[in-house]
Amino acid sequence: MASDDxxxxxxxxxxxxxxxxxxxxxxxxxxxxxxxTDAGISMREIGVLAAGNLMGGGGFGQxxxxxxxxxxxxxxxxxxxxxTGATALRTAIMAVRAGExxxxxxxxxxxxxxxxxxxxxxxxxKDGNKWEPKGRFGSVAPTDGRIGTDTxxxxxxxxxxxxxxxxxxxxxxxxxxxxxxxxAHSVLNPMAAYQKxxxxxxxxxxxxxxxxxxxxxxxxxxxxxxxxxxxSGETLKSLSxxxxxxxxxxTASVLTTDPYQEACQVLPDVNTLTRNAAKxxxxxxxxxxxxxxxxxxxxxxxxxxxxxxDNLMLCPEGSAADxxxxxxxxxxxxxxxxxxxxxxxxxxxxAATGIANVWEICHHLRNEAGSRQIVxxxxxxxxxxxxxxxxxxxILERSGR
Amino acid sequence: MPTQIPHVSYLELGDRxxxxxxxxxACGARFFDRRNACANCFGTExxxxxVATEGVLRAFTxxxxxxxxxxxxxxxxxxxxxxTSVRANVINVDPTPEKVALGMKVRLTTYSLGxxxxxxxxxxxxFEPAP
Ligand SMILES: [Zn+2]
Numbered sequence: 001m002a003s004d005d006x007x008x009x010x011x012x013x014x015x016x017x018x019x020x021x022x023x024x025x026x027x028x029x030x031x032x033x034x035x036x037t038d039a040g041i042s043m044r045e046i047g048v049l050a051a052g053n054l055m056g057g058g059g060f061g062q063x064x065x066x067x068x069x070x071x072x073x074x075x076x077x078x079x080x081x082x083x084t085g086a087t088a089l090r091t092a093i094m095a096v097r098a099g100e101x102x103x104x105x106x107x108x109x110x111x112x113x114x115x116x117x118x119x120x121x122x123x124x125x126k127d128g129n130k131w132e133p134k135g136r137f138g139s140v141a142p143t144d145g146r147i148g149t150d151t152x153x154x155x156x157x158x159x160x161x162x163x164x165x166x167x168x169x170x171x172x173x174x175x176x177x178x179x180x181x182x183x184a185h186s187v188l189n190p191m192a193a194y195q196k197x198x199x200x201x202x203x204x205x206x207x208x209x210x211x212x213x214x215x216x217x218x219x220x221x222x223x224x225x226x227x228x229x230x231x232s233g234e235t236l237k238s239l240s241x242x243x244x245x246x247x248x249x250x251t252a253s254v255l256t257t258d259p260y261q262e263a264c265q266v267l268p269d270v271n272t273l274t275r276n277a278a279k280x281x282x283x284x285x286x287x288x289x290x291x292x293x294x295x296x297x298x299x300x301x302x303x304x305x306x307x308x309x310d311n312l313m314l315c316p317e318g319s320a321a322d323x324x325x326x327x328x329x330x331x332x333x334x335x336x337x338x339x340x341x342x343x344x345x346x347x348x349x350x351a352a353t354g355i356a357n358v359w360e361i362c363h364h365l366r367n368e369a370g371s372r373q374i375v376x377x378x379x380x381x382x383x384x385x386x387x388x389x390x391x392x393x394x395i396l397e398r399s400g401r
Numbered sequence: 402m403p404t405q406i407p408h409v410s411y412l413e414l415g416d417r418x419x420x421x422x423x424x425x426x427a428c429g430a431r432f433f434d435r436r437n438a439c440a441n442c443f444g445t446e447x448x449x450x451x452v453a454t455e456g457v458l459r460a461f462t463x464x465x466x467x468x469x470x471x472x473x474x475x476x477x478x479x480x481x482x483x484x485t486s487v488r489a490n491v492i493n494v495d496p497t498p499e500k501v502a503l504g505m506k507v508r509l510t511t512y513s514l515g516x517x518x519x520x521x522x523x524x525x526x527x528f529e530p531a532p
Binding site for chain 2: 117120129130131133136137138139140141142143144145146147148149150151153154157158159161162164165172207208209210211212213260262263265266267
């Protein structure tokens with residue numbers, strides 16, 4: 001191992017689902033304690049904490065320290081929409097790479113069970129009012145529902161439909177079949193919030209949320225946390241053979257935002273920044289998309305998964321529908337995607353997601369994934385995107401020892 | 402005393418209602434809200450530009466589940482108005498996948514949002530199928 005390599009020494013996630021007896025600090029602490037145990041070190045050794053939480057009140061990292069160990073180290077409280085967890089991990093990695101600390105700890109936790117629809121809203125005009133222009137658009141009434149939609153299912157539905165307009169080949173059924181795959185995968189994942197296989201008919205006839213996304217085609221709001229301990233190759237050399245054997249190499253760690261594109265002012269462009277992040281990541285890691293043994297990508301909605309096949313260059317440009325139809329992304333295919341069940345069944349506790357998908361990859365690379373193990377997995381990619389937008393891509397490789 | 406007010410400041414009413422954008426003088430990028438510098442080229446000079454009132458539906462969704470107070474179902478979409486992307490509802494059409502299609506031609510239209518206590522009518526916009 002080269003001295004300046006970055007390694008995941010320990011990583012853990014809580015089961016995703018409804019944890020009504022635990023708050024975000026309890027969930028975060030559970031993930032941190034498990035990640036430290038997995039790493040074989042204690043809070044005493046940790047030099048920096050990057051703590052991700054989106055929907056809580058702030059100061060999550062310090063609350064967590066009081067729960068697991070207050071050592072006076074710097075805390076970076078991180079929020080970056082659905083890329084919050086990946087941003088926390090990237091923050092810890094940057095601190096280690098800069099040589100400021102030996103061990104970095106990243107954690108993400110969220111309580112979302114029962115949160116309902118995300119995005120949208122605005123109050124209706126009150127009685128006795130006068131029309132008064134307000135805000136950046138000088139609007140006299142709420143715009144959500146009158147000038148397009150602010151809801152997440154609606155936004156990502158349009159993202160998938162836009163791909164269909166550009167390249168053709170998409171249909172309600174195609175998107176539903178992507179969801180069918182992920183729910184089928186989830187049956188093997190005991191950490192998933194939902195482990196229920198659906199038939200295609202059940203998915204298509206379920207409650208329509210925002211055409212073409214029905215309820216099972218939307219990510220599941222739930223509670224959960226995930227945490228990771230990172231260190232440099234130099235540090236890893238000083239650790240035990242067992243720690244070295246289980247460590248997973250981070251061969252690429254990339255965070256991007258959306259560069260200007262004509263239409264990004266009216267519909268978030270989730271494509272360009274993902275493609276940019278993927279390009280940089282493949283270059284950093286020195287691998288090609290065809291080298292990937294598994295991919296965990298941000299299937300916040302079935303319509304989103306399709307476009308990211310293309311954005312991550314898993315298929316030639318414009319051919320994501322054909323790629324899916326070939327069976328490539330099922331766990332038995334050439335590029336298994338979301339063998340965890342993805343956000344649609346594993347669940348999407350926002351700030352935890354970006355570390356939990358790295359955990360899933362590490363689990364396979366360590367050959368510890370049990371019945372859902374992708375046999376012989378050596379290289380994997382984890383992707384998340386947060387609207388606004390931010391995209392995190394991490395490529396991971398097993399040590400080979 | 403005006404008798405009408407637009408739903409948003411980038412909708413211009415009158416005989417031929419249309420949308421107006423802040424256009425970057427240097428690169429032509431268009432924005433519906435104010436900018437200090439162009440997001441594309443950082444230019445700081447902007448001029449008003451009229452947006453075409455006809456376009457093509459480039460993406461849509463039929464929202465069946467929305468925030469409280471938002472009537473459903475409705476069609477939300479992105480309209481390519483001669484190169485300028487516009488976010489809008491598609492109105493005067495059945496909100497079903499059979500009646501709304503990617504690539505369909507649409508045109509700007511307006512409708513009343515109601516009248517306030519002082520008798521001023523707010524006017525909103527949407528796009529409707531064009532022949
Ligand atoms: Zn410009």
